[in-house]
Amino acid sequence: MENEKKISVPFMERPIVRNVMPFAGFMFIVVLFAILTQGRLYTVGNLKLLLSQSYVLLIACVGVFMVMTMGGLDFSQGSMLGVCSVVVCYLSNYNIILAILCGVITGGLIGLINGFFNVKRKITSFIVTICNMYLFRGVVAYATTKTPVYGVSNITSYNTLGFNLTFTILILVAAFFAFQYTGLGNRLKAIGAGETAARFAGVRVEKTKMLVYMAAGMITGLAAFINSIKVGSVTSTAGNQLETQIMIALVLGGMPVNGGAKVKFYNIILGALTYKILTAGLVMMKIEPKTQQLIMGIVFLVMVAVFADRKTGMIVK
Amino acid sequence: MSEVLLHAEKIDKNFGVTHAIDHVTLDFYKGEIHALIGENGSGKSTFTSCLTGIYHKDTGKFTLNGREVNARNQVDGNYQGVAIIVQEIGTLSGLSVAENIFLGKEDEFTKCGVKNTNAMNKKAQELLDSYGFGYIKAGNLIDKYNFEDRKLIEIVKATHFKPQILVVDETTTALGEKGRKELFKVMKETKDDGRCVIFISHDLDEVIEQSDSISVLRDGVYIDTVKSSEVTTDDLKKLMVGREMSNNYYRTDYGEKVSDEVVLKGEHLTVPGEIKDFNIELHKGEIIGIGGLSECGMHEVGKALFGASYYREGSVTLSDGTRINDIKTAIDHSIAYASKDRDNESLVINDTIQDNICLPSIEDLKKNHILFGKDQKAFAEKFAKQMSTKMEGVHQFMSALSGGNKQKVVLARWIGKDSDIVILDSPTRGIDVKVKADIYQMMDTMRKNGKSIIMISEEISELLGMADRIIIMKNGRQSGEFKRSEDLKDTDLIANMV
Numbered sequence: 177m178e179n180e181k182k183i184s185v186p187f188m189e190r191p192i193v194r195n196v197m198p199f200a201g202f203m204f205i206v207v208l209f210a211i212l213t214q215g216r217l218y219t220v221g222n223l224k225l226l227l228s229q230s231y232v233l234l235i236a237c238v239g240v241f242m243v244m245t246m247g248g249l250d251f252s253q254g255s256m257l258g259v260c261s262v263v264v265c266y267l268s269n270y271n272i273i274l275a276i277l278c279g280v281i282t283g284g285l286i287g288l289i290n291g292f293f294n295v296k297r298k299i300t301s302f303i304v305t306i307c308n309m310y311l312f313r314g315v316v317a318y319a320t321t322k323t324p325v326y327g328v329s330n331i332t333s334y335n336t337l338g339f340n341l342t343f344t345i346l347i348l349v350a351a352f353f354a355f356q357y358t359g360l361g362n363r364l365k366a367i368g369a370g371e372t373a374a375r376f377a378g379v380r381v382e383k384t385k386m387l388v389y390m391a392a393g394m395i396t397g398l399a400a401f402i403n404s405i406k407v408g409s410v411t412s413t414a415g416n417q418l419e420t421q422i423m424i425a426l427v428l429g430g431m432p433v434n435g436g437a438k439v440k441f442y443n444i445i446l447g448a449l450t451y452k453i454l455t456a457g458l459v460m461m462k463i464e465p466k467t468q469q470l471i472m473g474i475v476f477l478v479m480v481a482v483f484a485d486r487k488t489g490m491i492v493k
Numbered sequence: 494m495s496e497v498l499l500h501a502e503k504i505d506k507n508f509g510v511t512h513a514i515d516h517v518t519l520d521f522y523k524g525e526i527h528a529l530i531g532e533n534g535s536g537k538s539t540f541t542s543c544l545t546g547i548y549h550k551d552t553g554k555f556t557l558n559g560r561e562v563n564a565r566n567q568v569d570g571n572y573q574g575v576a577i578i579v580q581e582i583g584t585l586s587g588l589s590v591a592e593n594i595f596l597g598k599e600d601e602f603t604k605c606g607v608k609n610t611n612a613m614n615k616k617a618q619e620l621l622d623s624y625g626f627g628y629i630k631a632g633n634l635i636d637k638y639n640f641e642d643r644k645l646i647e648i649v650k651a652t653h654f655k656p657q658i659l660v661v662d663e664t665t666t667a668l669g670e671k672g673r674k675e676l677f678k679v680m681k682e683t684k685d686d687g688r689c690v691i692f693i694s695h696d697l698d699e700v701i702e703q704s705d706s707i708s709v710l711r712d713g714v715y716i717d718t719v720k721s722s723e724v725t726t727d728d729l730k731k732l733m734v735g736r737e738m739s740n741n742y743y744r745t746d747y748g749e750k751v752s753d754e755v756v757l758k759g760e761h762l763t764v765p766g767e768i769k770d771f772n773i774e775l776h777k778g779e780i781i782g783i784g785g786l787s788e789c790g791m792h793e794v795g796k797a798l799f800g801a802s803y804y805r806e807g808s809v810t811l812s813d814g815t816r817i818n819d820i821k822t823a824i825d826h827s828i829a830y831a832s833k834d835r836d837n838e839s840l841v842i843n844d845t846i847q848d849n850i851c852l853p854s855i856e857d858l859k860k861n862h863i864l865f866g867k868d869q870k871a872f873a874e875k876f877a878k879q880m881s882t883k884m885e886g887v888h889q890f891m892s893a894l895s896g897g898n899k900q901k902v903v904l905a906r907w908i909g910k911d912s913d914i915v916i917l918d919s920p921t922r923g924i925d926v927k928v929k930a931d932i933y934q935m936m937d938t939m940r941k942n943g944k945s946i947i948m949i950s951e952e953i954s955e956l957l958g959m960a961d962r963i964i965i966m967k968n969g970r971q972s973g974e975f976k977r978s979e980d981l982k983d984t985d986l987i988a989n990m991v
Contacts, residue, residue, distance in 0.1 A: 357863045359855035366852055370841035376801060376832060377841070377852040377906075378824035437844040437890070 194438060197482065198430030202450045209457030217453070217460055224337065226456050228406065231344045232257070233421055234448045235399035238351045239287075239392025240422045241444050242360075246367040246388060247435040248294065248301035253396055253422055255312035256286050257415030260400030262319045265327035265410050272328070279404075280397035286312060287393025291386040309419065317412045324409040334405040347398060352441050361441075364388065368435030424472060425451035427479045434484060498523045498689045499544075499562075499658055504553035506539055508893075513539040515713040516553070521658065526680055526690045528704035528721070530697070532733055532897070532925030536713040537693045538580070541660040544691075545577040546570035557657055568597030576656035578676075580663040583647045584635055591617035591631040594650045620653045621646075624675070639788065641672050652679055659683050660691045663923075665699060666951075669786060670991075677703060695923070697726040709733055734927055742930040743958025744937045747979050751961050752777040754812065756945050757828075757914050759798055761807035767793035769969040770807075773947075775914065780936065780946045782960030784953060785990050790969035791949050792833055795918045798947065799823050799830040824853050829912035831903045833919040833949075839903045840891050847873035847887040850906045857910075876905040881931070897928035904935065915939065918949045933959060953983045965989040 209217050216222065236253055243250045260279045267275035286308065293304040319325055355361040366374035367381055375381050403414065423433075429447020432438050454475070458468045499521040506514045514536040521527050529537045543550040546564025555562040557574055564570030567577065584593045591614045595601065602613040617631035626645050635643060644664065652659055661680065665673055680690045680703065694700050700707060701721050709716040709732040716732055757775040762768055768790040775781055783791045796802045798809050800823045809817040817823045823830070832838035840849055850873040851858060858868050873887040880901040884894065891899060900920065907915060917936075921929045936946055936959060950956055956963050965973040965986055973989030975981055 357865070359859070359864050362848060362852060362855055362864075362869075366841050366844060366848065369843040370837070372837050373839065373841040374852070375820060376830065376838045377849075378821045379852070380821055437841070437848060 194430060194483065195440075198428070198443070198446050198450075201428065201479075202446055202453075205450055205454055205457070209453060209460070213457060213460050217457055222456070222460075226452055227337070228335075228340065229456070230448055230452045231340050231402045232399045232406075232418070233425060233452065234344055234445065235347055235402060236396050236418060237422050237425055237444045237448050238347060239395035240419075241426060241431070241439070241441075242351075242355070242364060242388050243301070243392050244368075244426060244431060244433070245361070245364040245435045245439045246385060247369075247371070248385070248389075249305060249423075250290065250301065250389075250392055251305040251419045252286065252290060252308035252312060253392075254415040254418035254420075255309045255316060256283055256393060256396045257400050257403060257418050258316035258410065258412075259286065259312050259319075260397045261404050261407075261410045261414050262316060262325050264397075264400050264404045265325045265331070265408075268327040268331050268404065272331070275404075276398075276401050279400045280394045283393035283395070283397030283400065284390045285393070287390040287396075288386065290393070291389030294389065295382050295385045305419075316410070316414060320410060320412045320414075324411045326409045327404050331405050332408045340402060343398075343402065347395065348445065351395075355441055365435075365437050365439065368439070369437045421451065424476045424479075427476060427483060428454075430483055432483050433480050495523045495687075497521070498558065500556045501540075501544070502554045502556065504540060504543060504555070505551045506536075506543055506548065507551055508539075513713050514543070514710075517710070517713075517715045519708055519715060519718070521689045521691065522706075523689060524684055524687045525705040526684050526692055526703055528692045528694065528700045528707040529710065530694070530700060530707060530729060530733060531710035531716075532927065535710040535733070535925075537710055538662055539713075540710070541577060541662055541691055541693065544570070544658070545575050545660055547577070547579075566597075571598075571654060571656065574657035575660070576651040576654075576658070577660040577662060578644075578647055578651045578664045580666070582640070582643065584643050584650070586636050588635055589614070589631065590621075590629060590633055590635050590638070590646055593635050593646060594620065594631070594653065596650070617649075620649055624649055624679075626675075641669055644668055644672055645675060648676060648679055652683065655683075655686070655688070657688050658691060659688070660693070662693045663695065665694055665696065666923075695925070697729050700729070701726065730926055733925070742926075742933050743955075744933070744940075747977060749961075751779045756812050757798065758810045759794075759807065760810070762794070762797050762809070763806040764790075764793050764797055764802045765804055767802075767969060768797065768966075771797075771966075771969070771971060773798070773964070775945050775947060777945055778940055778943050779961045780940055780948060780959055782956035782963040783947065783949045783966060784951070784956045784963060784986060785966035785972075787951055789966040789990070791966045792918055794966070795830060795832070795916045795947065795949050799828060799916055801830070824910070824912075827911070827913040828916065829907035829910060829914070830916045831900075831907065831918060831920060833922060835896070835899055835903065835922075840899060842891045845888050845890055846877055846882070846884055846894075846902055849891060849902055850876055850887070850909055853906060854910050872909060873905075876909040877902065879908065880905040880935075897924045900924055900932070901928065904932070908935075912944070914945050914947075916947045916949070919951060920948060921950075921952070921955065953986055956986065957981055957983065967991075 236257065240250050240253060260283045263282045264275045264279040267278050290304055290308055293299050294301045363379045363384055366377065366379055367384065371381055425447040426443055427433055428450045429443035430440065431443040431447065458471065497520045501517060501519045503516040503518055504514055505516050517540060531537050539548065542548040544555055546566045546569055562573045562575060564573055564575060594617045595613055599608055602609045614631045621627060621629050621631060629638065629642060629646060635646065664676060668676060683690050692704055701724065704721045706718055707721055707729065708718040711733060754777040755774050756777050759771065759773040762771040771794060783794060785791045793802060797805050800817045800819045811826055815826050817828065836842050847869055851869045854872065855864060858864060858872055870887060877884065877887055882901045882905065883898050891902065920932055939946060948959060961977045963975040963986065964971055967990055975985065
């Protein structure tokens, strides 16, 4: 259409709404629980606790953020975290560096399996990663059948505020740099918004996808390390439902569930913090777990509906 | 003329920020073929889509024979007496011919919840026979038929129930000679029957020849209605654009010597089902035109040379010996490709102008291996402006732009990349005269700067006007080659196409 006369845009379609809503939502939740818990949520002790529970989610969100930017999904994250944690805890008894390294490699390998079936066998990531979610949950169950897998006895000594915070911030900064200043973000967004067109513009789509699935796994390997030093051991439920937490967090942060051009890196941080304050607030108000789940479900559904980029369509790759 | 059949009263429609049609009031008379013309984005298709139920108008009223028409969808429109034949493919694969013809009207053949397939096929076959398309079998899957036949089936689908208003939306560009003739026959019958055809086409000669009256839209606003017998194509162009157009917008030189330096060589190119043993040598500063019927394989040649074809055999080699086997290598070695399928292959439609222009040049835009947002913005702005793209800013999404402006962004991307070899597939498809002239001008400048161009086109006048050499293809093979000359006629080319 040649004539670009200014007329009213539907309220929800305005870019300003997409940019402001997540921040407004964050502030709303902060204030809401300040009132509901009479400020108890924000005592120094509680904030420390809140932070200590956020690292794993923050780190794991980074990988899934990249996968979702190119229009994919990753439901295998929880099980992946479980398997990686098993590897980290087991090997920590020999050498802590080796443990981290192998945790990362394990995550990368699982990511490659996701990538292989998605890219080479052309199965949607939704199906592939759900299959792998069950598969690797089974692996975790095997490894922890008789007893939990314990890490080396002093592994929890790493679990200090300074170490965790530095570790997480380093990962976020590195990922931000890669996403924003190397062209990676541009390529991922292009794949998410139009895969064929991205291919015709010289993006090596298949290779990029494989790499991103692998990277998402490796990053979860790092999250597994933080998880291990926090808990000190792995049981069969390690990382259970992490994948849904990640997805709710990202969507709360304003990320369109189908990726594409409208994703922003801050979706990760804003989303993970909003999610954690929301859950912590609900716990502090002594709301039953089943009711909590109900509330999260409703919040998730509403946010997905609000932030989905309808122009891109609901095609999950 | 006789009495009014359809009256459109202040029809208005917005798409987001774009005011597509602005309170258009128009009358269509009984027994006429009424053409609707205008540049891209002038609102012709939107207007007829609102009438036939593809879109819903915001405000306004259509009155047909005194009764209001308010089509909720196309089938509903059919029952209210309006039908449309669309520009792109309008039939559904995986269904039979009969099922396509009676799509949405299966109830007519249903008794107690059971569809009587035999009765439907029989009725459909009778219709096909009556149109003279008896060789098309109603019971067959539509997938068996080629694009042209499927268009004919669509004609039957849209006209068999004798709609009061038949909209023909740029259908002729998709049709060959035979299909065109059939379509014009049906249009004439509709007219002689005292009904009305609304005819949309970019081909002004065809418009004047076929229609009785012509209405012009510009930027969604109704401009004027003229009698076809009293106007020339130049008058129409002036009405469409709102200013004088120079008559000749092709390059005017003849007999210039083309360099002997070969920059790109394609040898024994074969893509199963598309092209067979195709050879080409492109020289520096040369424009090669490739023409033929739309199914002749010429579109695949562009993809094959760009490394984008699947299962390609043969070789594509640059002057330095580099082999082109994938897109990334092609782009890195200064080859550009603008696909015919603009919305899917040329552009990431749900992304911004900036991202689209920068995408192939990301590596070039890095400073010390770091990519900065402001450099991308400056780059995109520079080349979007150079192409005089109409936009609010480079942050705007592609989907909000018209066809002509989208194409400008595609070209801006490759000019920004400064590619030496440019493959343009149907560069002016569905683009109005004003932008066309810009594109030809740009191609001429590029040629003079030593860039080489392969232009694949279904428009013969464009091939004659722009190319140094014209290759005509038929059934996947080269069937003729012509040097640029003033004496070359369109009939010479056509003889090699069919």
